[in-house]
Amino acid sequence: xxxxxxxxxxxxxxxxxxxxxxxxxxxxxxxxxxxxxxxxxxxxxxxxxxxxxxxxxxxxxxxxxxxxxxxxxxxxxxxxxxxxxxxxxxxxxxxxxxxxxxxxxxxxxxxxxxxxxxxxxxxxxxxxxxxxxxxxxxxxxxxxxxxxxxxxxxxxxxxxxxxxxxxxxxxxxxxxxxxxxxxxxxxxxxxxxxxxxxxxxxxxxxxxxxxxxxxxxxxxxxxxxxxxxxxxxxxxxxxxxxxxxxxxxxxxxxxxxxxxxxxxxxxxxxxxxxxxxxxxxxxxxxxxxxx
Amino acid sequence: xxxxxxxxxxxxxxxxxxxxxxxxxxxxxxxxxxxxxxxxxxxxxxxxxxxxxxxxxxxxxxxxxxxxxxxxxxxxxxxxxxxxxxxxxxxxxxxxxxxxxxxxxxxxxxxxxxxxxxxxxxxxxxxxxxxxxxxxxxxxxxxxxxxxxxxxxxxxxxxxxxxxxxxxxxxxxxxxxxxxxxxxxxxxxxxxxxxxxxxxxxxxxxxxxxxxxxxxxxxxxxxxxxxxxxxxxxxxxxxxxxxxxxxxxxxxxxxxxxxxxxxxxxxxxxxxxxxxxxxxxxxxxxxxxxx
Amino acid sequence: xxxxxxxxxxxxxxxxxxxxxxxxxxxxxxxxxxxxxxxxxxxxxxxxxxxxxxxxxxxxxxxxxxxxxxxxxxxxxxxxxxxxxxxxxxxxxxxxxxxxxxxxxxxxxxxxxxxxxxxxxxxxxxxxxxxxxxxxxxxxxxxxxxxxxxxxxxxxxxxxxxxxxxxxxxxxxxxxxxxxxxxxxxxxxxxxxxxxxxxxxxxxxxxxxxxxxxxxxxxxxxxxxxxxxxxxxxxxxxxxxxxxxxxxxxxxxxxxxxxxxxxxxxxxxxxxxxxxxxxxxxxxxxxxxxx
Numbered sequence: 001x002x003x004x005x006x007x008x009x010x011x012x013x014x015x016x017x018x019x020x021x022x023x024x025x026x027x028x029x030x031x032x033x034x035x036x037x038x039x040x041x042x043x044x045x046x047x048x049x050x051x052x053x054x055x056x057x058x059x060x061x062x063x064x065x066x067x068x069x070x071x072x073x074x075x076x077x078x079x080x081x082x083x084x085x086x087x088x089x090x091x092x093x094x095x096x097x098x099x100x101x102x103x104x105x106x107x108x109x110x111x112x113x114x115x116x117x118x119x120x121x122x123x124x125x126x127x128x129x130x131x132x133x134x135x136x137x138x139x140x141x142x143x144x145x146x147x148x149x150x151x152x153x154x155x156x157x158x159x160x161x162x163x164x165x166x167x168x169x170x171x172x173x174x175x176x177x178x179x180x181x182x183x184x185x186x187x188x189x190x191x192x193x194x195x196x197x198x199x200x201x202x203x204x205x206x207x208x209x210x211x212x213x214x215x216x217x218x219x220x221x222x223x224x225x226x227x228x229x230x231x232x233x234x235x236x237x238x239x240x241x242x243x244x245x246x247x248x249x250x251x252x253x254x255x256x257x258x259x260x261x262x263x264x265x266x267x268x269x270x271x272x273x274x275x276x277x278x279x280x281x282x283x284x285x286x287x288x289x290x291x
Numbered sequence: 292x293x294x295x296x297x298x299x300x301x302x303x304x305x306x307x308x309x310x311x312x313x314x315x316x317x318x319x320x321x322x323x324x325x326x327x328x329x330x331x332x333x334x335x336x337x338x339x340x341x342x343x344x345x346x347x348x349x350x351x352x353x354x355x356x357x358x359x360x361x362x363x364x365x366x367x368x369x370x371x372x373x374x375x376x377x378x379x380x381x382x383x384x385x386x387x388x389x390x391x392x393x394x395x396x397x398x399x400x401x402x403x404x405x406x407x408x409x410x411x412x413x414x415x416x417x418x419x420x421x422x423x424x425x426x427x428x429x430x431x432x433x434x435x436x437x438x439x440x441x442x443x444x445x446x447x448x449x450x451x452x453x454x455x456x457x458x459x460x461x462x463x464x465x466x467x468x469x470x471x472x473x474x475x476x477x478x479x480x481x482x483x484x485x486x487x488x489x490x491x492x493x494x495x496x497x498x499x500x501x502x503x504x505x506x507x508x509x510x511x512x513x514x515x516x517x518x519x520x521x522x523x524x525x526x527x528x529x530x531x532x533x534x535x536x537x538x539x540x541x542x543x544x545x546x547x548x549x550x551x552x553x554x555x556x557x558x559x560x561x562x563x564x565x566x567x568x569x570x571x572x573x574x575x576x577x578x579x580x581x582x
Numbered sequence: 583x584x585x586x587x588x589x590x591x592x593x594x595x596x597x598x599x600x601x602x603x604x605x606x607x608x609x610x611x612x613x614x615x616x617x618x619x620x621x622x623x624x625x626x627x628x629x630x631x632x633x634x635x636x637x638x639x640x641x642x643x644x645x646x647x648x649x650x651x652x653x654x655x656x657x658x659x660x661x662x663x664x665x666x667x668x669x670x671x672x673x674x675x676x677x678x679x680x681x682x683x684x685x686x687x688x689x690x691x692x693x694x695x696x697x698x699x700x701x702x703x704x705x706x707x708x709x710x711x712x713x714x715x716x717x718x719x720x721x722x723x724x725x726x727x728x729x730x731x732x733x734x735x736x737x738x739x740x741x742x743x744x745x746x747x748x749x750x751x752x753x754x755x756x757x758x759x760x761x762x763x764x765x766x767x768x769x770x771x772x773x774x775x776x777x778x779x780x781x782x783x784x785x786x787x788x789x790x791x792x793x794x795x796x797x798x799x800x801x802x803x804x805x806x807x808x809x810x811x812x813x814x815x816x817x818x819x820x821x822x823x824x825x826x827x828x829x830x831x832x833x834x835x836x837x838x839x840x841x842x843x844x845x846x847x848x849x850x851x852x853x854x855x856x857x858x859x860x861x862x863x864x865x866x867x868x869x870x871x872x873x
Contacts, residue, residue: 036622040327042354044347053674056626056652060678063624063650068354070347071362071653084545087552092344092544095567096351253674254666261669276677331618333645335638359645361638362653375836378843383635383835386858387642 005114005121006285009132009172017175021140023284024277028144036066037287044070044097046089047124048104053253054124054134057275058101061282067290070097087116094119099290102126120289128164133285134252135168137278142214144277145248145270150177153211157183158218158233158258160190165252166218170194181208184233205233209243216250217258234258240266250274296405296412297576300423300463308466312431314575319435319568327357328578335361335388337380338415339395344544345415345425348566349392352573358581361388378407385410390581393417411580419455424576425543426459428569433505435568436539436561441468444502448474449509449524449549451481456543457509461485472499475524496524500534507541508549525549531557541565587696587703588867591714591754599757603722605866606859610726618648619869626652626679628671629706630686635835636706636716639857640683643864649872652679669698676701681872684708702871710746715867716834717750719860724796726859727830727852732759735793739765740800740815740840742772747834748800752776763790766815787815791825798832799840816840822848832856 003011012020027035043062045055050073059069070093086104090113093100102113103124110123110130125131143149154173156166160182171194173180180199182190189201202208209215217235234257235249251259251271263269294302303311318326334353336346341364350360361384377395381404384391393404394415401414401421416422434440445464447457451473462485464471471490473481480492493499500506508526525548526540542550542562554560585593594602609617625644627637632655641651652675668686672695675682684695685706692705692712707713725731736755738748742764753776755762762781764772771783784790791797799817816839817831833841833853845851 040355040357042351052654056654056675056678059652060624063652064622066622070350070354072343072347083547088545091563092566093347095563096347096570254670256665272673272677275674279678331646331648333642361641361645363634363638374838379836382854383857384638386854387638387861 003289005110005117005123006132006289007110007114007121007123008130009135009168011132012136012172012175014175017136017139020136020281020284020288021143023287024140024280025144027283028277028280035064035283038062038065038067038290041065041067041099041290042070042097043067043286044072044093044100046072046093046100046102048102048109049125051103051125054103055101057278057282058122058124061279061286064279065283065286067098067286086112090117090121099286122285122289125164128162130168131164132168133278133282134165135172136285137274137281138165138169138216138250138252139172140281141250141270141274141277142248145273146213146246149173152213153179153181153208154214154216155181155183155205155208155212156190156216156218157205157235159188160184160218161188163218166216167191167194169216179211181212183208205235205239206242209239212243212247214248214250215243217255218252219254219256219258234260235263236260237262240268243268294580296401296408296414297423297580298401298405298412298414299421300426300459302423303427303463303466305466308427308430308463311427311572311575311579312434314578315431315568315571316435318574319571326355326574329353329356329358329581332356332358332390332581333361333388334358334577335363335384335391337363337384337391337393339393339400340416342394342416345394346392348569349413349415349573352570352577355570356574356577358389358577377403381408381412390577413576413580416455419453421459422455423459424569424573425456426463427576428565428572429456429460429507429541429543430463431572432541432561432565432568433539436564437504437537440464443504444470444472444499445505445507446472446474446496446499446503447481447507447509448496448526450479451475451509452479454509457507458482458485460507470502472503474499496526496530497533500530503534503538505539505541506534508546509543510545510547510549525551526554527551528553531559534559585871587692587699587705588714588871589692589696589703589705590712591717591750593714594718594754594757596757599718599721599754602718602863602866602870603725605869606722606862607726609865610859610862617646617865620644620647620649620872623647623649623681623872624652624679625649625868626654626675626682628654628675628682628684630684630691631707633685633707636685636713637683639860640704640706640864643861643868646861647865647868649680649868668694672699672703681868704867704871707746710744712750713746714750715860715864716747717754718867719856719863720747720751720798720832720834721754722863723832723852723856723859724830727855728795728828731755734795735761735763735790736796736798737763737765737787737790737794738772738798738800739787739817741770742766742800743770745800748798749773749776751798761793763794765790787821788824791821794825794829796830796832797825799837800834801837801840816842817845818842819844822850825850 045058047055062069094117099120101122101124102110105127107127107129109126114121160166182201183205247268248270249268336349338346353360385408390411392413392415393401395417398418398420400417405412414423451457473492474496538559539561540559627640629637644651676699681702683704683706684692686708689709689711691708696703705714742748764783765787829850830852831850
């Protein structure tokens with residue numbers, strides 16, 4: 001099986017993930033060495049929503065493979081304001097470039113793009129839909145930090161209702177034999193269709209903290225924080241004192257108040273290594289799609 | 292004769308066009324192969340007006356030749372907001388780069404830039420002035436689609452009064468032995484100085500459709516559409532059924548309602564090939580100016 | 583001594599400046615020849631304030647060394663609007679890139695960035711703080727134009743109170759045996775802590791013009807011009823007629839009305855050569871930091 005586009009985590013099985021992570025791992029070891037597998041190739045970073053972090057990660061990934069990047073970050077994307085439909089924009093960019101990374105506010109936009117595109121489409125987030133490369137880098141980080149995936153206890157905490165990131169990761173984890181815990185206020189619970197019978201849903205971190213191998217903390221949207229009153233889903237030094245000495249703390253970043261800066265020096269704080277893994281996984285993915 | 296700047300279609304004669312198209316054709320055949328004639332060269336994409344399509348085309352053209360692109364797309368172009376004149380901006384960028392592609396809202400801006408610039412200036416549209424590279428890629432597409440230019444019947448339809456694109460193409464076509472038809476509502480006719488005695492001006496496509504080899508449809512500006520009431524200068528499947536089986540349909544894109552999506556599968560729909568030709572012609576032009 | 587970050591002119595002594603200028607001079611001679619010392623390296627151009635001129639100069643410097651540039655010029659820098667602190671943004675970009683050029687509206691921002699960054703930080707202006715690379719290119723231009731620094735009479739004119747540029751240059755000149763004159767209206771005088779006893783402060787250019795070897799004119803901020811009433815700190819042809827035939831006129835650009843266009847043809851007008859020197863000095867600095 002060979003993927004033409006990366007639209008959803010559902011496209012990935014264990015064999016494909018293993019192949020991808022093999023290359024991402026190789027790239028991480030080669031850090032500092034020049035790789036130019038994609039010399040002469042051009043990637044379009046087509047962002048209808050600003051997302052400096054994600055667009056920068058793809059920009060760096062393509063650049064570090066010797067390729068070039070056409071950045072289209074303008075909020076006032078001119079052709080769009082002239083009323084052009086997404087399909088025409090994609091077909092036009094496909095005349096100029098070899099691959100298109102798309103961030104779009106509407107769910108299903110990436111699939112619509114793929115339906116007309118002669119070049120690979122990578123979904124970099126389509127509204128409340130998916131963000132598959134984020135889930136892949138999260139999974140790669142779990143493996144890199146813990147040395148395995150099967151047998152782990154993974155706890156996700158925060159606003160689980162709106163978090164595209166935890167939705168995609170949750171679906172990807174179904175491929176493995178893991179225990180999953182969800183910690184959130186009742187009004188911000190995981191969507192029911194993503195919760196399996198074996199999963200545990202609680203409102204307090206302390207109920208599952210002791211057994212947790214990977215703690216995935218998500219960003220608090222201020223608006224929602226205010227509506228839920230006393231929001232206490234932030235990690236504290238007290239939590240860390242009671243957690244496993246081998247626990248990994250992950251966060252998709254940017255963080256606001258969910259993780260205090262004082263925890264950054266804790267070796268269990270994996271979120272900046274997670275950022276760097278994003279680069280390696282995206283490099284592996286670009287090589288796979290264009291290689 | 293050697294061009295230093297590309298400001299107007301009037302700078303091009305048949306010999307120069309032939310040379311340019313020879314290289315554009317060679318590039319189109321080499322597609323996929325790495326060309327790095329402009330390695331080490333830097334192009335400034337200086338856009339005072341947003342035009343993602345044109346800036347992307349130049350970005351891709353330079354990148355595919357191994358060169359680099361400095362994109363300056365900000366609407367809030369800082370030095371300008373500090374009151375700097377265009378001439379100083381050009382002289383500054385000429386200290387950093389090897390060629391400047393300029394889009395500016397004022398007619399004559401490209402000529403003003405060229406007057407002070409030690410590096411080549413490429414006019415990528417100056418207000419109601421010119422957009423010479425668009426006209427060149429249009430002409431190249433006519434040749435590529437029809438196998439010749441002399442002897443053809445070319446029909447331009449839509450808002451011919453405001454369309455910079457059709458104005459430039461019309462002037463370039465004067466070099467050849469072609470029949471030209473203009474189809475528009477009376478209030479959106481071609482400017483009189485661009486119409487030659489042999490040209491035909493009509494208000495209905497059906498008057499000239501049967502004999503047309505190349506149908507060039509232009510975008511409808513919504514504001515003008517409303518002012519002209521019942522605007523019916525859109526192409527339909529019915530038109531296509533009555534047109535020549537070898538007719539080429541062109542459009543500078545983006546389209547809004549002038550060409551329905553259902554026509555895209557018709558082999559006569561040449562507008563996406565036209566986009567790709569834009570890349571080839573601009574690559575040839577950059578090689579010519581910097582080679 | 584080896585610099586890890588470039589934050590302030592105070593980090594530079596004469597030996598380091600000499601080494602830097604040796605390389606900048608070598609680069610200026612090699613102009614046109616391809617240099618690819620930084621192939622495979624990626625620079626982040628992180629601009630919280632728009633400054634096309636400075637960001638373009640760093641973009642060109644990195645590109646001309648064979649490196650790549652990730653441009654982050656968005657005013658609506660997304661992660662920031664999500665409340666991320668500067669330190670986290672820096673640590674994230676350091677996961678993707680090899681060096682970060684930072685322009686930030688707050689004094690001390692570059693030092694804060696350097697405190698957490700594993701990759702070199704180059705201060706490209708931090709509010710009313712410093713802009714060290716501007717001062718270095720100014721000093722390089724003085725040397726290039728006059729053939730020496732010691733023994734010269736340098737006059738700075740204009741708004742000396744708010745000009746970050748003249749502040750940094752003034753501090754750098756203390757390393758040399760130069761006579762310094764400051765010309766400004768009383769309310770826009772140089773900050774007292776930057777004035778040495780030997781320096782001369784006057785309100786009229788004519789008081790020091792005759793002996794001046796280098797005249798550094800600064801930009802007039804319109805708002806401040808109005809508040810000071812009859813502002814006459816612009817250079818005229820009459821001034822030039824009375825100045826030394828070997829005097830160099832410098833300006834950080836953009837200019838507004840401080841230097842009339844009619845002076846551009848005067849061989850003493852050094853401001854566009856100053857621009858180009860900025861490219862060479864920044865290339866030398868990037869090579870030094872990443873080489």
